[in-house]
Amino acid sequence: MTKTKKNIIKKKGFPEGIWTKCKNCDQILLYRDFEQNFMVCPKCGYYARLNSHERLAFTVDKGTFREFNMDLKSIDFLHFQDYAKKIEKNVLNDVIITGEAKINGYDIIIAIMDFSFMGGSMGSVVGEKIVRAIERALKKKYPVIIISASGGARIHEGVVALMQMVKTSAALAKLSNSKIGYISILTDPTTGGVAASFAMLGDINIAEPKTLIGFAGPRVIEQTIKQQLPDGFQLSEFLEKHGMLDLVVERKNMKTVITKFLRFFYDV
DSSP: OOHHHHHHHHHHTOOTTSEEEOTTTOOEEEHHHHHHTTTBOTTTOOBOOOOHHHHHHHHSOTTOOEEOSTTOOOOOTTOOTTHHHHHHHOTTSSSEEEEEEEETTEEEEEEEEOTTTGGGOBOHHHHHHHHHHHHHHHHHTOOEEEEEEESOBOGGGHHHHHHHHHHHHHHHHHHHHTTOOEEEEEEEEEEHHHHTTGGGOOSEEEEOTTOBEESSOHHHHHHHHTSOOOTTTTBHHHHHHTTSOSEEOOGGGHHHHHHHHHHHHHHO
């Protein structure tokens, strides 16, 4: 937002929280309308990143979410500089919430990552909470939904973070062998070790429009292969076209699409 626009808002005395702005086009938006539009800019179509609780509100039936394993907290294994302080300040304890809920009446186990803390990086707690969620799904025979938003494995936990790729993938293999459905929803961005493990292992892989998805960044890939990458490389539409995703779904339609797959899982 330009200084002029900021001054206009201040001079008019609008209460804080009434207005917001699009991070892409700087359009000033009435927050209520922006929220009712699923936090998608009506002018340019930019998808704002959601925190885990905003995502939850748009996805599950109101009042049905029951969180579990909320007290799990990361340990500073490597005594990484300032890591312990960051953990203490994080009100979520980590970057993922897990629980039971309903979507249009269908029982599910759901895990939602939050990019707002440490780029949604995957450490020991993320892996453990996902595995525990899958174990609960195996007992209750509920389909699993994981909504990813991550920069990858958490460097602060070294090899322990990398181990979560194998740990979560092994748990999902058990889920698959038990014929219990798993829907993976990839949101901007889903990269690194998360993209290389549980995020791409869904029975159904869905992404929002223009979501960045990949292991390494485009610049690293170009430097490695010494070739220029095609336009839109690593965006969800490109991945769908090349068979890496099943669907790209607008946020406003996501709950309806998920419901169709849940109906299928429960009917088979």
